[in-house]
Amino acid sequence: MGRxxxxxxWDAHIVRQAExxxxxxxxxxxxxxxxxxxxxxxxxxxxxxxxRRPDLTIATEDHNTPTVDIDKPIADLTSRTQIDTLRKNCExxxxxxxxxxxxxxxxxxxVGPQLGLTQPGLTVVCGDSHTSTHxxxxxxxxxxxxxxxxxxxxTQSLSARPFKTMAVNVxxxxxxxxxxxxxxxxxxxxxxxxxxxxxxxxxxxxxIRELSMEARMTICNMxxxxxxxxGMIAPxxxxxxxxxxRPHAPAGKEWxxxxxxxxxxxxxxxxxxxxxxxxxxxxxxxxxxxxxxxGQGLPLSGAVPDPEAISDETSRAAxxxxxxYMDLAPGTRLRDIAVDTVFxxxxxxxxxxxxxxxxxxxRGRRKADGxxxxxxxxxxxxRMQAESEGLDAVFTEFGAEWRHAGCSMCLGMxxxxxxxxxxxxxxxxxxxxxxxxxxxxTHLVSPLVAAATGVRxxxxxxxxxxxxxxxx
Amino acid sequence: MEKFSRHTGxxxxxxxxxxxxxxxxxxxxxxRVTRTGFEDALFAAWRGDDSFVLNQPAFSSGSVLVAGPDFxxxxxxxxxxxxxxxxxxxxxxxxxxxxxxxxxxGKQGLLTGELAxxxxxxxxxxxxxxxxxxxxxxxxxxxxRCAEVVAPMQVDDYTRWRLMEGLDDIGLTMRHVxxxxxxxxxxxxxxxxxLS
Ligand code: SF4
Numbered sequence: 001m002g003r004x005x006x007x008x009x010w011d012a013h014i015v016r017q018a019e020x021x022x023x024x025x026x027x028x029x030x031x032x033x034x035x036x037x038x039x040x041x042x043x044x045x046x047x048x049x050x051x052r053r054p055d056l057t058i059a060t061e062d063h064n065t066p067t068v069d070i071d072k073p074i075a076d077l078t079s080r081t082q083i084d085t086l087r088k089n090c091e092x093x094x095x096x097x098x099x100x101x102x103x104x105x106x107x108x109x110x111v112g113p114q115l116g117l118t119q120p121g122l123t124v125v126c127g128d129s130h131t132s133t134h135x136x137x138x139x140x141x142x143x144x145x146x147x148x149x150x151x152x153x154x155t156q157s158l159s160a161r162p163f164k165t166m167a168v169n170v171x172x173x174x175x176x177x178x179x180x181x182x183x184x185x186x187x188x189x190x191x192x193x194x195x196x197x198x199x200x201x202x203x204x205x206x207x208i209r210e211l212s213m214e215a216r217m218t219i220c221n222m223x224x225x226x227x228x229x230x231g232m233i234a235p236x237x238x239x240x241x242x243x244x245x246r247p248h249a250p251a252g253k254e255w256x257x258x259x260x261x262x263x264x265x266x267x268x269x270x271x272x273x274x275x276x277x278x279x280x281x282x283x284x285x286x287x288x289x290x291x292x293x294x295g296q297g298l299p300l301s302g303a304v305p306d307p308e309a310i311s312d313e314t315s316r317a318a319x320x321x322x323x324x325y326m327d328l329a330p331g332t333r334l335r336d337i338a339v340d341t342v343f344x345x346x347x348x349x350x351x352x353x354x355x356x357x358x359x360x361x362x363r364g365r366r367k368a369d370g371x372x373x374x375x376x377x378x379x380x381x382x383r384m385q386a387e388s389e390g391l392d393a394v395f396t397e398f399g400a401e402w403r404h405a406g407c408s409m410c411l412g413m414x415x416x417x418x419x420x421x422x423x424x425x426x427x428x429x430x431x432x433x434x435x436x437x438x439x440x441x442t443h444l445v446s447p448l449v450a451a452a453t454g455v456r457x458x459x460x461x462x463x464x465x466x467x468x469x470x471x472x
Numbered sequence: 473m474e475k476f477s478r479h480t481g482x483x484x485x486x487x488x489x490x491x492x493x494x495x496x497x498x499x500x501x502x503x504r505v506t507r508t509g510f511e512d513a514l515f516a517a518w519r520g521d522d523s524f525v526l527n528q529p530a531f532s533s534g535s536v537l538v539a540g541p542d543f544x545x546x547x548x549x550x551x552x553x554x555x556x557x558x559x560x561x562x563x564x565x566x567x568x569x570x571x572x573x574x575x576x577x578g579k580q581g582l583l584t585g586e587l588a589x590x591x592x593x594x595x596x597x598x599x600x601x602x603x604x605x606x607x608x609x610x611x612x613x614x615x616x617r618c619a620e621v622v623a624p625m626q627v628d629d630y631t632r633w634r635l636m637e638g639l640d641d642i643g644l645t646m647r648h649v650x651x652x653x654x655x656x657x658x659x660x661x662x663x664x665x666x667l668s
Contacts, residue, residue, distance in 0.1 A: 013562065013650070015651050015652055016648050016651050016657045024651070025644060026652070026655050026659075028659075028663055028664075029664065029666075038505035038506070039505070039506070039507040039550075042505075042506055042507045042508070043507055044586075046507070047510070047642070049642065053666060054666075055665040055666055055667040056666060057666060058666040078503045081505055082505055085505045096666050096667055116664070117664050117666065119663070119664055122663065122664075133476075143552070145548075146550060147550055147576075147579065147580075147641065151641050151642055153643065154642045154645075154646075155642060155645045155646065155649070155652060156652065156656075157645060157652055159641065159644075159645065168602060185479075248664040248665070248666070250662040252662075254662040255662070256660060257662050258660075258662040259661065261660065261662075366569065415481075421616075468533075
């Protein structure tokens with residue numbers, strides 16, 4: 001019987017297999033950031049252990065870093081301690097670190113692919129659930145807990161049981177104005193936030209093959225919001241082109257050997273998935289969430305649902321609670337919901353293509369009065385690239401704040417937060433209660449919808465905008 | 473990790489059921505960057521209350537916690553185990569543990585022994601009538617003794633073996649370090665490295 005992509009990658013990493021025990025699998029790339037690593041390093045120190053493979057480990061500062069005044073000491077004590085601790089640990093254990101201010105600093109899931117470290121067929125782990133992002137390259141990439149971080153640091157391996165596999169077939173072609181973000185929000189709305197539990201989701205089909213690498217990362221990134229352990233997409237020419245020439249891409253003969261191997265990384269035609277779902281890309285519209293989990297989403301043309309109409313008791317109760325927290329009345333048209341803040345950034349939608357797409361929408365326009373628009377590049381390099389294309393000027397002329405790279409308002413561990421009761425349209429991945437600041441209310445959207453919402457002040461798509469004045 | 477075969481120490485009766493990890497260590501302590509020094513965080517919400525069992529001198533140096541059923545429910549935070557260990561507990565006895573808590577404990581050398589609720593009640597009585605009484609936990613023979621009470625203790629074979637060998641997760645994997653080295657020797661050279 002054939003094997004799925006996930007099974008092929010898993011099998012290629014088995015160090016040890018024994019009856020009744022989890023497999024011991026080898027880890028090719030370990031990404032580290034300041035929040036989930038301190039205790040892991042301390043555990044090593046307490047036990048007198050070393051990092052086994054510093055050359056397969058890389059660290060960056062992202063969750064706590066400020067996005068303004070980055071040359072000043074970090075004001076928040078906890079944040080500063082976490083960052084200082086990471087710096088000390090990386091130095092002591094010989095781990096490469098890209099600190100705040102370094103050209104390769106940025107959100108860990110943006111930096112890995114950007115450096116060409118993320119490649120097909122690798123096992124990639126990080127103490128962070130959105131590690132699933134790297135699956136866009138055909139890597140098996142998943143988040144781990146702090147004690148597992150310590151285990152990988154010490155042994156470059158992990159004890160784990162294989163995941164189940166689910167094929168997510170995205171058929172047809174996306175219409176203009178719809179994006180990868182709309183695909184993944186629709187997938188989560190369809191299978192639910194627990195629908196992927198225990199699975200690796202493999203995204204396949206015409207619509208996926210047509211996507212750029214960055215768009216594929218957006219999709220894999222949010223696999224975790226469907227409860228999945230990981231998301232994957234089989235590598236193809238798009239993948240190889242993206243990797244080619246990056247700092248850590250193989251070169252010369254090594255490149256040829258790598259590509260030859262990478263071409264074998266696809267699910268066999270006779271492979272059997274444990275589950276399968278299908279989405280029609282053709283029928284998708286821009287998607288937005290109305291509730292407090294990423295599965296509570298609808299097409300933008302819709303209205304806030306009436307919990308009374310939901311037959312499943314648990315979902316109804318969840319919807320009631322969500323509407324109360326979000327302060328929304330059933331039947332409100334989604335397009336009429338006014339926001340205070342627009343956040344464009346995060347490891348979901350903070351890459352250069354996202355910024356380009358948003359900039360195209362706002363070019364030559366002014367933001368709506370009273371709306372704050374934050375644009376936070378996913379990495380320092382993304383910021384530099386955007387500036388070289390003049391996008392920073394487009395955003396600042398629009399009235400947006402052009403920030404430095406980091407997680408920022410995706411989770412508000414730094415000062416970029418929503419105030420209680422404030423509402424955002426956000427290109428990030430989680431709309432949980434308080435995620436962007438205590439009492440803050442989040443609507444998850446694509447960069448196009450975020451930008452258009454910044455123009456009109458209510459949830460909008462670019463199609464809702466009047467043609468803009470020609471740019472002088 | 474230290475090998476564990478038998479431990480004798482002062483027993484602490486905790487007459488609460490459903491002690492969740494939030495009660496073992498409240499979320500505010502999770503921001504720390506250390507994995508030791510959590511002793512002050514243990515049961516923090518209760519420690520201000522003079523009548524709380526750990527605030528009584530006879531129990532304050534306890535190392536065997538005798539708790540009510542469903543100990544360790546709630547979020548999977550590993551800090552709960554660190555806090556118990558940092559305080560000085562070597563063993564928690566209960567008639568039922570939450571799975572994740574039990575898993576985390578086993579990995580970090582804290583013994584979670586399951587006793588019949590009747591035996592827990594008998595031990596509570598002894599400890600309350602004579603505060604400071606020691607409890608002996610014999611992992612090898614799966615038995616708990618406290619004054620006249622002798623109770624069988626359930627611990628699964630695998631956890632018992634690990635504790636008696638003193639193997640944490642990393643220690644377990646290290647037993648196969650040759651296999652890791654062999655695997656590494658066969659890795660294709662086109663795979664990326666972060667250091668040049
Ligand atoms: S951008 Fe958000 S989701 Fe991504 S790593 Fe940072 S905090 Fe996590």
